[in-house]
Amino acid sequence: MSRVKTWLPGLALVTPSIILIGVFVYGLIGQNIWNSLNSSTRRAVVNQEIVERPLHDGGYANYVKLLSTADYQHALWNLLVLTAVFLIGTMFFGLLWAVLLEKGVKAEGVFRSIYLFPMAVSMIAAGIVWRWLLSPQQGGQAIGLNQLLQRLGLDALQSSWWSADSRWNMAWMAVPAIWQLSGYVMALFLAGFRGISDDQREAARIDGASEFKIYRHVLFPQLSPIALSALIIIGHMSMKMFDLIYALAGPNSYVASVPTTLMWTQMFNQGDRVMAAVNATVLLAIVAVLVVPYLIYTNRTERNQG
Amino acid sequence: MFTWWADGSEKVGLDALVEVFNAQYPDLTFVNLAVAVAGGAGSNAKAKLASDLENDNPPDSFQGHAGAELTDYIVNEQIEPVNDIIDELGGASVFPQDLLDRITVGGDIFSVPSNIHRSNVVWANPAVLEEAGITEIPADIDAWLADMQKVKDSGVETPLSVGGTWTIVHLFENVLLANLGADDYAGLFDGSTAWDSEGVTKSAEDMVKLLGFANNASDGDDWVAPTDMVIDGTAAYNVMGDWAVGQFNERDQVDNEDYVYFPVPGTDGVFNFLADSFTLPVGAPNPEGAKDWLRTAGSVDGQKAFNLAKGSIPARTDVPSDDFPAYQQSAIESFGSDTIASSIAHGSAVNLAWLDDISTATAKFYSGKDAATFVADLTAAAQNHIG
Known part of the structure; x- marks a missing residue:
């Protein structure tokens, strides 16, 4: 009886959230997977008469169908390029700024706010501005970055940016995203640096370590859990990114298509719920590949520490 | 009533049409339900409209591009035929037959065209x-x-x-x-x-x-x-x-x-058209009021007031063109005499x-x-x- 008394109040406390998460997260994930396996038909008007035709066969054939289309493979490739550049960019700038601020510059608060500020701008608003900055117009009609390059006498560097017909064009789409989220990564790293006591640096200096060696062998190893968290957070944001791309490139862009923008057109323009569900499930699987090993890793380290 | 004309010349046109409506049917009131989701060329409003229709909670009438875009609503049985209203307004004698053909499915007409734009x-x-x-x-x-x-x-x-x-x-x-x-x-x-x-x-x-x-x-x-x-x-x-x-x-x-x-x-001699039109949803809360609205939108007075303000041309061919500016006069003339084609980009053809x-x-x-x-x-x- 006394054992019941210890776990019962705890259970009563978490039950509502277990039920809510069970229904609204896992229940709906299950519903989505179920939808993705459905067959469906499409009704349309041909020659002023309504006809109904099969659209999807159902079952795993739906997955084969989506994954085998060239457009979806193109979107997945775009996502890979975007994620890689976005991750490297935010980690690089985040760490760089954190190290600079951590060295104790004057007016640190001002710089910290400046670097963090882009995060306060909504991605839609940022997307509208970056659409103009990254306009592909060149020569007499150049605006945005291309015009700036002309003014600087660097005409040869003008580019079509993300609109270019290139396998790597999505690297440019990562630029606004890096601008927006590097400050966040910086804040994470800065917190990490602040968490390391000064004693350790003092000790290293007394032992004759150079500044570089202090960072390399004393500070950075202690930041690796933070770096991993930052990677996971930025990585899954990149895969779910929709608003920025939609605001920059519109709904039907091909050069800038990623699975999330395809999902919008599948759902709202095509009215094709089955394919949108297949797409969502594939995306969930991709994010899971990234997040699940991280969860296993953190569980294991917590257990070892505890 | 559901329309995303909430800004610029579109709003001015709508206001002009509402004024005519209030004069013709003083006991009815016009309320636009879409004001909160207007903007974005109607794309947000269309998503809201689609979910309202899906949940059997339709407005009395809503706006849609005449032609193939409306077929999405027709195949889902979300809008009613309005043959009687079109006939009452004068049918093929005042609306071009080419135009009526494009809003006909299975012998029924599903919307009242209010205004025409030219694409080509x-x-x-x-x-x-x-x-x-x-x-x-x-x-x-x-x-x-x-x-x-x-x-x-x-x-x-x-x-x-x-x-x-x-x-x-x-x-x-x-x-x-x-x-x-x-x-x-x-x-x-x-x-x-x-x-x-x-x-x-x-x-x-x-x-x-x-x-x-x-x-x-x-x-x-x-x-x-x-x-x-x-x-x-x-x-x-x-x-x-x-x-x-x-x-x-x-x-x-x-x-x-x-x-x-x-x-x-x-494309000389061809009028590549797109048109806005108003519909009668299945299960409209006040279908008689909605029909009165459609009668106004399809009337000579309504079309004249609306199109003068919006900058488009009337769907009816019997609206006097003298009061319209030069471009619209030339478009009205072409619309009356040219072959009509349907725009792809604006939902008339596909x-x-x-x-x-x-x-x-x-x-x-x-x-x-x-x-x-x-x-x-x-x-x-x-x-x-x-x-």
Whole structure:
């Protein structure tokens, strides 16, 4: 009886959230997977008469169908390029700024706010501005970055940016995203640096370590859990990114298509719920590949520490 | 009532129509339910409308492009036929038969058209044309391309201006219309003209050449900047629907002096139309009030007040044209006498899903400029939708 008394109040406390998460997260994930396996038909008007035709066969054939289309493979490739550049960019700038601020510059608060500020701008608003900055117009009609390059006498560097017909064009789409989220990564790293006591640096200096060696062998190893968290957070944001791309490139862009923008057109323009569900499930699987090993890793380290 | 006309000339037009409605039916009140989700060219409002209809919570009436775009509502049995109202308004004697055919499904008419816009219009800067020594309106696309070369030789980098994906679709539909003619063009949408036929292939190749004379645009750009290029003389030509008149007026340009317009070369005598219309949803809370609204929207007085303010032309052919500005007068005249074709880019010829496939194919074509792939993608899209 006394054992019941210890776990019962705890259970009563978490039950509502277990039920809510069970229904609204896992229940709906299950519903989505179920939808993705459905067959469906499409009704349309041909020659002023309504006809109904099969659209999807159902079952795993739906997955084969989506994954085998060239457009979806193109979107997945775009996502890979975007994620890689976005991750490297935010980690690089985040760490760089954190190290600079951590060295104790004057007016640190001002710089910290400046670097963090882009995060306060909504991605839609940022997307509208970056659409103009990254306009592909060149020569007499150049605006945005291309015009700036002309003014600087660097005409040869003008580019079509993300609109270019290139396998790597999505690297440019990562630029606004890096601008927006590097400050966040910086804040994470800065917190990490602040968490390391000064004693350790003092000790290293007394032992004759150079500044570089202090960072390399004393500070950075202690930041690796933070770096991993930052990677996971930025990585899954990149895969779910929709608003920025939609605001920059519109709904039907091909050069800038990623699975999330395809999902919008599948759902709202095509009215094709089955394919949108297949797409969502594939995306969930991709994010899971990234997040699940991280969860296993953190569980294991917590257990070892505890 | 559900409409996303909440700003600019569209709002002015709607207000004018509501005024007529209040005079004709003083015991009814007009309430626009969509104000909170207006903006974004109606895309947000359409998503809200779709969910309201799905949940059997329809407004009394809502706005939609006349033509294939409405078929999405018709196949889902979300809107009622309005044959009796069309007959009461005068039927085929006041609305062109070509137009009525395009809003008829299974023998029933499903909406009351309120206003018409024209898609196949070239807007040009006469000063730039004069500089290049061009005096005549080109007869077909090939002659037009030759003229563009002349403009380019006279020192204008980009003779043609374009915007984002939908403006490229808009240009392409008119090149198709020019090369195929109105009958074969209409055949694209019922399966009697193949999408890999010679005319379509030539149109895709013409698009490569035309875009060679055009500025670089990015997929998300709008139509205003390309119109401004014509006004500023950095481009000679722009193909855009006749709502562009609003932008010329905004910039204080004088009709026939600062800007000129003509049908897209090769489409003279054809009126490529898109129209707004009002519907009667299944299960409307107050169907009699909604019908009165449709009667106003389809009446001579209502159409005149609405279109004068909005800058479009009446769907009825018996509205006196004397009070309209010069451009609209010429459009009213053409609408009465020309063959009517349906716009792809604005939902008259194809439904939303097909338009989406065409837009994606066009965006892909715009980045790679590969005519053969474009034709293959368009053929595959047509196969998906009318097979």
